[in-house]
Amino acid sequence: MMTRIILSFLIGLVFGSGLYLSGMTSPNKVQGFLDLFGLWDPSLALVMGGAIAVGLVAFQAVGRRTLFGGELRLPRATGIDAPLVLGGLIFGVGWGLSGICPGPGIVDVGFLDPSALIFIAAMTAGMALQKISAGARAAGAPVPEE
Template identity: 50%
Template sequence: MRSIAGFLAGLVFGLGLVVSGMADPAKVLNFLDLFGTWDPSLAFVMGGASVTTYAGYRLTWRRPAPALASRFDVPSARQIDAPLLTGAALFGIGWGIGGFCPGPALTALPMAAPGTLVFVPAMLLGLWLGGRAKTAMERTSGATA
């Protein structure tokens, strides 16, 4: 049942990305171009998503447990550290250069736009390299501890 719910949630999310225009890198880049051909329409998409998320969290936290799990899986880390800031900066730089973030990039993949066909493999390579680097750093810090 969890797989079906996950699939349906992903489908709705993907459709939302396509309908909102976030799967179109030109629209995203125009949103980021404040002093050129600025397109503020994605601000409304993000605002709507923020309101929906706020309401959803308020309703969800009233429950003793999620509908399809025994407990909530909430990150425990609360500190702002170098890996978090580095990851956020890399995400923002990649979004600004490519016009994609991971969700919309995967949603746009079936359109086979040349930018998408370059971005998605580069993103997957970056995820793989980042995982390898993290594992190597954990081994190094574990060996010196």
């Protein structure tokens, strides 16, 4: 059990270090990438491309098993529905306005960045509201208008 915790910590540390070293924890860098009609900064695309390449190799290497031997469970849903579109819109607007994505936001919390602390608190509240809303829909109760 302790080995799993230490290994998980080290993997998170490598991931967070990569985000930090690539500049992806800087909202200005993210907003520069999203500013297609201003001073566009393509470096985020290069970082994402590198991450996709590493991910493809990793998924091929592990197959359907996790690093700890458990089954790798990928989402089975293939359709595009209203909750997916709404969630994507909310995520995109939040990312564009704040310049903070969840992964880099968590890294910035480690630096006690006040903006990241507010972002993570708001993200956590949003996740809790979604869970409550999904539970209400599953129970057949009316869901308040959004």
